[in-house]
Every structure is written in C-alpha cells, then in structure tokens.
Amino acid sequence: MSQHLINYYLKKEFLLSPDIIQALNRENHEDFAKKTKERIKNNHQLITLNKDLLLLLNNTPINLEINWLEFERSRSLWEKGKDIKTYTAFLDLMDYNISPEKKEILNTLLKEIQKPVYEQLEDPEQKEESYPVIVLKSYNKPPQKREVQHFVNYYRARYNSLKKILLNRPELITATSILRILNKQNREEVTLIGIVKEKTTSKNNNIIITVEDLTESIKVVITQNNQELFNLAKDLVYDEVIGINGTTGNKVVFAKQIFIPDVPKNMPLKKSPEDIYVAVISDIHIGSRLFLEEDFLKFIQWLNGEFGSQANREIAKKVKYFNKTI
Numbered sequence: 001m002s003q004h005l006i007n008y009y010l011k012k013e014f015l016l017s018p019d020i021i022q023a024l025n026r027e028n029h030e031d032f033a034k035k036t037k038e039r040i041k042n043n044h045q046l047i048t049l050n051k052d053l054l055l056l057l058n059n060t061p062i063n064l065e066i067n068w069l070e071f072e073r074s075r076s077l078w079e080k081g082k083d084i085k086t087y088t089a090f091l092d093l094m095d096y097n098i099s100p101e102k103k104e105i106l107n108t109l110l111k112e113i114q115k116p117v118y119e120q121l122e123d124p125e126q127k128e129e130s131y132p133v134i135v136l137k138s139y140n141k142p143p144q145k146r147e148v149q150h151f152v153n154y155y156r157a158r159y160n161s162l163k164k165i166l167l168n169r170p171e172l173i174t175a176t177s178i179l180r181i182l183n184k185q186n187r188e189e190v191t192l193i194g195i196v197k198e199k200t201t202s203k204n205n206n207i208i209i210t211v212e213d214l215t216e217s218i219k220v221v222i223t224q225n226n227q228e229l230f231n232l233a234k235d236l237v238y239d240e241v242i243g244i245n246g247t248t249g250n251k252v253v254f255a256k257q258i259f260i261p262d263v264p265k266n267m268p269l270k271k272s273p274e275d276i277y278v279a280v281i282s283d284i285h286i287g288s289r290l291f292l293e294e295d296f297l298k299f300i301q302w303l304n305g306e307f308g309s310q311a312n313r314e315i316a317k318k319v320k321y322f323n324k325t326i
Contacts, residue, residue, distance in 0.1 A: 162241035179215035
C-alpha cells in the first residue's frame with residue numbers, strides 16, 4: 001500500500017514524508033490529494049507533503065498561502081534539530097486566522113526568533129545559517145518581454161483598486177466620468193476620480209493639474225484662495241489617483257476639495273501589542289541608470305542599525321515587516 005501511495009503522489013508531482021504515509025493509509029488519500037491541489041495556493045512550489053499539512057488541511061477551513069520554499073527549508077532545519085522555532089511559527093501562521101489563542105503563541109515565537117542560528121556541520125569550514133525572517137509571499141514569475149499593454153493593464157488595475165477605496169467616501173459617491181463632465185454646463189457641481197497626468201503653474205501662480213480616467217482627461221484649477229487646498233495640491237505627483245469636488249468652467253473644473261485614498265476614520269484599528277514598524281519601498285530600478293545605489297545601500301545599512309541618528313537606529317530595531325512593491 002505504501003508503494004502505491006508513493007507512486008500515486010509522484011504522478012501528481014509530490015513526495016511523501018515518512019510520517020504521512022501511515023496516516024494516509026487510514027484516510028481517503030484521493031480526497032487529500034484533491035484538497036492539496038485546491039486549497040494550497042502556489043502548490044507548484046511545494047515538493048514534500050507531511051503529516052502537519054494533512055492535519056492543517058483537515059482542521060483548517062481557509063486556503064493555505066505562504067512561501068512554500070521557505071516552509072520546506074524550515075522543515076528541513078527542524079528535522080535536523082537546528083531550528084525548531086521557525087517551522088513551528090510557520091504552522092501557527094497558517095492556523096492564525098481561525099485560532100485566536102494561537103495569536104499569543106505566534107507573537108511569542110516571532111519575538112524569540114531574533115538572532116541567526118549558526119550550526120557547525122561536519123565540514124568546519126561550512127556553516128548553515130537560519131535567519132529570523134519568514135517570507136510570507138514573493139513574486140516568482142519567469143522574466144518575459146514587457147509590451148506597452150502590460151503597463152496599460154498595470155495602471156488600469158491600480159486605478160480601479162484605488163478608485164474603490166475613494167468611492168467609500170460619502171463625498172465621492174456621486175463621482176462621474178470625465179467624458180460626461182465635459183458635456184456639462186458651466187458652474188455645475190461635479191465630482192470625479194482620476195489619475196494625475198500633468199501638473200503646471202499658471203501666470204497667476206495657480207496650480208493646474210490634468211487628470212484622466214478611462215474615458216477622457218480634463219484640467220483642474222486650484223487657486224490660492226483656499227490655502228489649505230493649495231498646499232495639498234503642491235504635494236500631488238504624477239500618476240497619483242485622487243478624488244475631486246468642484247464646479248465646471250469652460251472645459252475645466254475649479255476644485256473645491258481634493259481627496260486622496262486613505263483609511264476611513266470609522267474603520268476599527270487592529271493594534272499590535274508591541275511597538276513595531278513596517279518598511280515599504282518601491283521603484284528601486286536595480287540595473288537601471290535611474291538606480292540610486294548609494295541611497296539604497298544607506299537604506300540597507302539603516303535596516304541593520306549601522307546608519308542614521310540614534311533615534312533612527314532605534315526605529316530600525318523595531319522594523320518587523322518589510323514590503324517591496326513594484
């Protein structure tokens with residue numbers, strides 16, 4: 001029976017650890033194979049199935065989505081007795097959403113995983129290292145040539161996502177497409193959501209921005225009469241998605257209010273029991289002439305507590321999460 005199971009899962013591109021074979025002999029192994037394909041996201045990264053995964057799939061209703069390469073690496077270190085904490089943290093992380101009592105356990109585990117673990121192997125010149133980093137998700141798609149349409153699709157998806165956030169504001173519920181606004185009479189109240197395409201300053205030092213949506217583009221004028229609004233407009237950058245309330249002129253909109261995507265004030269905050277920070281970076285441009293190598297290396301030094309003032313270094317010590325976006 002064991003050899004039959006091994007062959008069955010080999011055909012499905014999985015290996016079986018010894019601890020799962022006995023458990024599968026007592027279960028409907030075909031049902032487990034189906035769960036593995038349907039509920040384990042990115043399962044092409046997963047190589048070996050073990051008893052812990054079997055228990056999780058049977059007892060946890062949610063889909064499992066983590067970095068399976070790191071999971072298997074931590075399992076290997078756990079089996080060698082070199083790093084028990086990281087593998088245990090992975091198991092708790094996958095069960096985190098449905099077991100409130102696991103939260104305190106996981107937070108304790110993550111606190112303890114603070115220093116690299118150096119283990120001496122048979123070869124004294126080689127060391128295997130285990131770092132206090134759990135990679136939850138990573139972009140792992142083969143390189144390909146990017147066409148103009150790829151960038152169009154990216155900015156369109158980004159616009160639609162941020163537009164949904166802005167539409168949660170009561171002031172923007174009546175947002176109208178720019179194409180319809182262009183056909184309105186002068187001095188009509190309008191609301192729109194668009195991407196900042198251009199930004200200039202008029203002879204009277206008023207700020208003029210051109211915003212576009214999926215239908216058309218229009219100029220928006222921000223005068224110095226409203227200093228708070230004028231200061232906000234100064235900080236607007238290209239490709240920023242914003243909401244605008246104003247009145248129409250001759251193919252222009254005179255802005256009265258500008259809204260940026262934010263977290264609604266009425267949304268309950270989920271606070272961490274400890275003081276921690278999240279570092280977020282994007283548009284690094286590594287390999288490009290636009291890459292700011294010196295600044296990037298300073299950022300790495302700061303993360304390692306080797307750069308910046310004492311106050312900045314204290315903040316770096318509290319960085320527990322790192323998010324790199326496109």
